[in-house]
Amino acid sequence: MYMNPLMTDIEFRELATKCQEGIATEEEQAAFDEAYQLLLNRHPSWDTERMGEKNALREEIYEGLVSRVNKHKANHKVYSIARYMSAAAVLIIVGVAAYLFLNKSDRKEQSLAAKIVPGTNTATLTLGDGRKINLSDAENGALVEQTGIQITKSADGQLLYKVEGTEEGVDQSKISYNTVETPKGGQYQIILPDGTKVWLNAASSLKFPLSFASSVDRKVELNGEAYFEVRKDKSHPFKVINEGQEVEVLGTHFNINGYKDEGAIKTTLLEGSVKVSSTYGVNSEEVIIRSGEQAVLTKRGIEVVKKDIEQVVDWKNGDFIFQQESLKDVMSKIGRWYNVKVVYDQDVNQKLTFSGQMSRSNSIFEILKSLESTDEIKFEIKESTIKVTNKD
Template sequence: MDEHKINMLSDKIVKGTISEQEMEEFNEWYATYENLEQNVTTDENQEALAERIFKNITTEANLQISKPHRIKMWPRIAVAASFALVLGISLFYYSEKQADKMRQTAYLKNIKPGGNGAILTLADGRKIRLDAATKGELANEAGVRITKTKDGQILYEVKEATSAKDKINTLSTAKGETYTITLPDQTKVYLNAASSLSYPASFATLNERKVELNGEAYFEVSKDSSHPFIVRTTDQEIKVLGTHFNVNSYKEDGNTKTTLLEGSVSVGFSYNKNETDVIIKPGEQAYIKANKIYVDQVKTEDAIAWKNGYFRFNNETLEQAMNKISRWYNVSIEYKDPNIKSRNVYGSLSRFSSIADVLNLLELTDAVKFEIEANKIIVLKK
């Protein structure tokens, strides 16, 4: 093996990029290093080679190793000693690199995509873990019968309209959970991860069908022209008669965004009733910024991708994308360089993909790379 090849392989070992075949080749050469003098003809060249490799290894490995005093020794012993040091350091860093890869693989296997799950909190404080509950009747409270269907959805059946109007129920999902519910007025709601929806057990005697949302939900509102349906978030109040729309009110994502798919909705401030509401049309998204309501044309499929089982990163920031990943895979996010949060990312894939596939997609931007520590994703700049 010539000097160039020896240097190349030793460098690869230290950096952890050497292949199994190359490692075998290096080991075979080292086992017969006595033949080195056939490739390096002079004592001076042998000593120079040993010194260069010693310097290269300690520099690459970032080690503080004192260079031995120069003493007179046989050239072959000098070379062998240097390569013994090379091999020891190399194998240490190679094994550490391999161990780190094994840890990363184990962490990736432990992080699973989310699924169906939620807790229903009744007006009397009782909590029902819905994904663990069997199908059939879950509760019969103040004239309202609550059941779970065979496909896991929750249905309300009002028997005594007057007794349930002030009974507030709350459906809440944790990170990694989503759930679908049919409200007492037959409005269907898809609740995203890390969200909650509070609503009366019956709307029958109320002038308005008002619910409160934290997080994100997609609504398919049943038509009732005499009883407007109102969704209240931290900063928005959305009023409709019968329509399909999505509301994203996650605090970490900034302002509440209401996206309309069909029908018509009125969007106003939840905290300032003196401001004029804004009417939006299908394909539009309303959001509040600096105490003003703005309306943009958007791709509605991006807004409801989560409900349809997909991630769609369409020119959104890395931070927004990582927030979605955090909520769905139930992981925390750490940024080594906060400036990377504002980078735009693109891509689409199933929400039921492995976490490795999702991170690989984001790495295609050539801007970031990821490390995993237990249930934490570390975002680094490339």
């Protein structure tokens, strides 16, 4: 079979595969060589961006071929050194051509994906007087002092609120509220004036007073997702307000996921106990949840379920852990962390479920390839948009 001017891409790929596997006939090998030579004539220059570094690529292919050549030598009579080197050269040429064409789409995807990077510690602090501080650009050390409260950025990316003297010495008549807001592709850790630690996930915000001393409770407002380690203070309950929900604790560790596009507020307890109250409508509802339980609040009410704690706080620990999660939920997490828009072909089943664990520091290319390995879906990247389609 010789080169046909109308040879399709599929036919060429099939030939390349046979040549790589060493099962091509002499005629098929000749047809492939002819096609390869025509392509070289059409593209005489080496495209580093598309093909990679020439020497590195040659080494990568050569390593894969050596084992095949050695196996061939073990099973057949030994050729002269000149003939062996000639055969190896042919194998490398064929390997390069096959490698380029079989991996062209991957390399293009990698090039596009390189522009999409994992999230980082980045947030904006809005002071009570309306001033905004970009915490990514701000230098480490003291940022500002407000009514007896020193606000500091630490070297490890934390925002610390420290009372100068005692809280009784803070001018309570001038207490204002600060807001820390993370964008898509951002996260940040805050230590509140009472010592409570808060980890803020991507596309989230936390509003809180500069001092809790004059209040009967310690009340903060959350949009999005955050993990709390609340400092114990029995005389001042800690309350987190979401749209439609209030969580009250004395001192404990818990996670709240209240992204509006997810249709529910999920409060998960790691230790201790908390009271979750619904503020939807005129009929309030409240439940007490304990370690390992999650309260799922919707407009229909509150449902308490058992939950894997490690999976809930995966984001805080730098991972994605999926346990029978729907495609829609998986891609929502990926979209927020990598700051990309996700769109779906009309016939894609967004209820497909996935399980697995991946690092949030992985490239978007690695993440998507892992999901594609299920042979259910595939992805196309265009600028900052990921399109999800069914696999052919």
